[in-house]
Amino acid sequence: METILKVKDLSKTYTSAGHTLHVLKDINFSVTEGSTLAIVGPSGSGKTTLLGLCAGLDRSSAGSVELNNIRIDQLNEDQRARVRNQYVGFIFQNFQLIPTLTALENVMVPLELRGERNIQERSLALLDKVGLIDRANHYPSQLSGGEQQRVALARAFSISPKILFADEPTGNLDAETSGKVMKLIFDLNKESGTTLILVTHDMELASKTQRIIRIRGGEISSDETIEN
C-alpha cells in the first residue's frame, strides 16, 4: 500500500502577547492509502490543530506534511487550496454548509471549483445516496442537523477524495443520528477506497477505525492498530 499522508517532526506554536504556546511538538506518523485512522485526545490536546495541518488548512511552525506525495507545508495558501480541491474531503462538527446555497448547490461547489461540467446529475446521485434527493433544493436552515451532515458527506465525496478528514463529525448529533451518519461515512469510505482520518472524543467511534493515535499535550502519547 502506498503512503497517502506522511507527517514528519511536525510542530505548531502560537505567539500571543509575548508568550509562546506549543500546541504540537514533533509529531511523526504516516497513513497508508485506503486506511482509516482516528486521532483522539482531550480538549485542547491539539488534535484539531493536527487535522488542520494535515489537511493543509494551516501552516506548520516546523516539520513537514506530505499529502499524496506533495509537500503541502511548502505551498502557499492558493496552491494548498488546489491540493485540497483535488484530493481532500472534509466533514466538520458544525457541518459548515454555505447557508445561502441549497443542498444541491453545496454538493456541486467543489466540482464547480474544479471547473467540471455536467455535475448536477452526479451531485443528485450523491444526495440520493445519502437519502436526501427530495431535499435537494432546501437551504441548510431548512434541514435538521443530521440532514445537514449528510449533505456535507455528499459534498465531501463529490470529488472522490483520496483522503477524507472528519472533525468530530457526530459531535452535534444525537446518538441515533450519529449512528446513521457514521455508518454512511464508513460505507462511502469503503465504497470509494478513500482514506479516512477522524478526529473525535468518542472512543466508540474511534474503535471503528483501523488505527488510533492518542494526543496529549501536543504530543503523540500512543499509536495503536485496532484489530476489527
Place this chain on the structure above:
Amino acid sequence: MRKQDQETNMQEDKSIGLSWLFTMAWRDSRRSRSRLFLFVSSIMLGIAALVAIYSFGDNLRQDIDQQAATLIGADLVVSTNKPVTPDVRKLMDSIGRGAQRSQQRSFASMILFTASGSSRLVQVRALEGEFPYYGKIETSPAAAERYFRKQRAALVDKTLMLQFNAQIGDSIKVGEVTFSIAGILNKAPGQTGISSSVAPVVYIPMQYLDQTKLMQKGSRISSFFFYKFKKYQDAEKLSKKIEPRLEYYDLDQDTIESQKRDTGKSFSDLTNFLSLVGFIALLLGCTGVASAIHIYIREKIATIAILRCLGASGYQAFFIYLIQITSIGFLGSIAGAMLGTLIQHILPVVLKDLLPVAISVSISWKAIFQGIALGTIISILFALLPLISIRNISPLNTLRISLGDTRLFRDPVKYFVYLLIVLFIAVFSYMQLGAWKQALYFTSGVLTAFLILSAVSWGLIYLVRRFFPTSWSYLWRQGLANLFRPNNQTLILIVSIGLGTTFISTLLLVQNVLLDRVTLSASGNQPNMVLFDIQSNQKDEVAELTRSQGFPVLQEVPIVTMRVDEVNGYTAAEVKKDTTLEVSKRAFSSELRVTFRDSLTDSETVTEGKWYGSVKNGRIYVSLEEGYAQRIKVAVGDEIIFNVQGAHISTTVGSLRRVDWNRIQTNFRVLFPVGVLEDAPQFHVLLTRAPSTQASARFQQILVSRFPNISIIDLDLVLSVLDEILTKIGFVIRFMAAFSIITGLIVLIASVLISKYQRIRESVLLRTLGASRKQILFITVLEYFFLGALAAFTGIVISIAASWALAHFVFETQFIFRPLPVIVLFFIVPALTVFIGILNSRGILNKPPLEVLRSEI
C-alpha cells in the same frame, strides 16, 4: 518536487471561469440582497444629487447657448463708465453702417413714489431706441415695454411695486421729472432674481434724462451702445476689428459669443460648486457603504472559509464579493441616476433667482453615464477597504476562529486603497474646482474632519473601557459597554453623524457670520445712512437739513474723481506694450474717488512710510490703501501722476495704510493731503444716523424732494436686501445640504440596522433571560444617545473651527459665535439618532424572542 509542481499546476488549465464567480456571487447574495441594497442606497442620494446637477449644468449650457442673444439683447454692446466724449460719440456712430442702434444710460438714483411719499435708491436706466433686439423687456401689461418709450412714463421693477404698494398709473419722481408708471418690470434682459433684489431697475425714456438734472459732475454713469447688425454683417469679425479703437478709449464690448463664454463660465462655476456639495453627500454615503460592507464581510467569514477549504483561492473568494458589491453599486447608481433625473426638474425652481435664462429640462445621457460610472467606481473603491481582507481569511476558520485572524482587517494593501481614495477625492474636487490649491484645501478639510471624528470615537472607546463605571447599574453598564464591545458601531456612527452635523452646522454659522457682518456695522452709534452725490453748493444746506431733523452729521467728506495717468513715468499705453515693466495695467483702468484730509481716521493705520497731512517742500505725498498698492504694484517712494478731470497732478507715494473696510464710513484707496484738491470739481458724502425707520423714511422723503440728485444708502434697507439674498442663496445651499442630511440619515438607518443584526442575538438572549421591554429600550436609548450626542458635539466643534477659518480667511471678518442654532442642532441630532435606533429595535422589543430569531436570523 517535480511531481508536486505537476500536481499543483494540473488544475491551472481547467481554471474555473468568470461565469462561476458570477453564479456564486448571485447565489451568495440571495439572503442579503435587501440589506446590500440598503447599504448602497447610502450612495444613491449622492449620485442623485450629482446627476441632477450635471443634467442641470448640461441643460443650462445648452440654454445659455440658445438664449445668449436674449441675455445681451443685441449683436454688439459697447459700454463705458466714463463720460462719453465727442470722439467716443463719433466712434460709436461709425460702427456698423446700416445697423439698428439703441443707447442706455444707467446710474444709481433715488426715486420718490409720490402717492406714498416713500423713496428708495434704484438703478435708473434711460433708454433710447428699440433695444432689446433679441428677447424682450418683460412687463405687465406686455405692451408697456413699447409705449413707455414714447411718453413720460416709466417701467418699475415688480419688487419695488410690491414694496411700496404702487399701482400702474401712479407717479414716481426721478430727479426733477415726474413719470407715470406705465407697467411693472418683470424681467430685463440678463437680469436675475438676485440682481433685481440688489438693484431694482426703473426704465425711463432717454429724452427726459437731461430734464431730471441727475447728470451732475461726479455722478457715476454707465453708458451702453447697442447694435443690431444686418444679416451679412459678422458681429464677431467686427468686434475684433474695432477692438484696438475701443481699447484706446477704454471702452468695453460684448457680443453674443462673448456673452455665451462669460455666462457659461460663471454658471459652470456655480454647477461645479453645487457638484462639490453633492460630492460631500456621496462621500458621506461612501463611509456608510464601507462600514456596512465591513460588517457584511465579517458575517461572511464562515462562508469564505468553507469556500477556501473546498479549494477556492483567495482571489476567487475576493472576486465573488467584488462582483456582488460592483453589481449592487451599479444598480444603486442606476437608481440614483434615475432619481437625479427626476430631481433635476426641481433644480430650475430652486435656482431660479440665480439664473438669467429660462431653463429647459431634458434627459442628459452624459450626466446619467457620469453618475453611474462615478457611483460604481466610488462604491468599489470604498468597499475595497473591507473586501481586500477576504484574501486573508484562513480556511482554518472552518475548524475554529484562527489565532492568526488578527491580520484580517490590517492588510497593508489597505493603505494603498486609502491612498487611492484620497487621490480620488483630490482629483474629483480638482475637476469641480479647477484649481489644485482649492482641491487640496477641500480634500484636507474632509480628511481632517474624518480624522478628528475617528480620533474622537477611538478616544471614546478607550476612555469608556479604561474608566468603565463598574459600580453603576447593569443597564447603564450594558449601554456603555455597547460602545466598545466587539462589532460596536462607535466609529462609523460618530464619523457619519459627525460629518453630517459638521456640514449643516457650518452652513448655519457661515450664514450668521455674513449677516452679522452687516448687522454689526449698523449697530451702536455707527452711521446707518449714507448721503452721496451732494454737490458743493448743496453741501451746507444738506448738513443743515440733516441737523434740523435731529440727525447728527457724523462725517462729511469731499470726493474728487480722477484717474492715474502715469506711474513712475510710464503711461497706460507704454505699460500695455511692454509687459516686462513692473507696473500693473490695472493702475490705469479704473476711475478713482479720492478725498483729502490733514489727518487719518481711526479706521486707518499707516503700515509703511509716513503720512503727510499737507504739502511738504513742494511735494505732494499721497497715501495708498495697502491692498490697492499691492494690486497696482506700487510702493512707497513711487511717483504717480493723477489726471483730475484734465489737470495733471504729480505725487509721490508717501505711505501705505491698512483700512478697516468693515466700518460704515467713507474709506478711500487714495488719500491726498490738504492744500491740493480744494478747488477741483468735487461732490460730497455725508454720513448720519437715523434713530428709527419712520424718521429715516421722513428724512429721505424731504431730502429727495428738495435735492433730487442726492442718493441715499439706507443701511436698514441694505440689511434687508442682504438678508433676502442670503435667504435665496441659503435656500439653494440648504437644498443641496438636504442631500447630505438625508444621506446621513440613510447611513444612520443602515448603520443602526447593521447593529440590529449584530445585537439581535444578545438582545433576544436578554429577553429570554427575562429582560423587560423597558430595560432593552433603556440600553438602546443609552447607546444611541451617547453616540449621537458625541457625534453632534464633535461635528459642531469642527464646524465652529471651520466657520472661524472661513470668516477669518475667506470673508475677512470677525467670527461671532451665535450659539442658538447649534444648540438646537445639538439636541436634534442625538434625538434623531435615538429615534431611529428605537425604530429599528422595535421588532426585538415587541415580538416574542423565538419569533424574532426565526424571522431575523
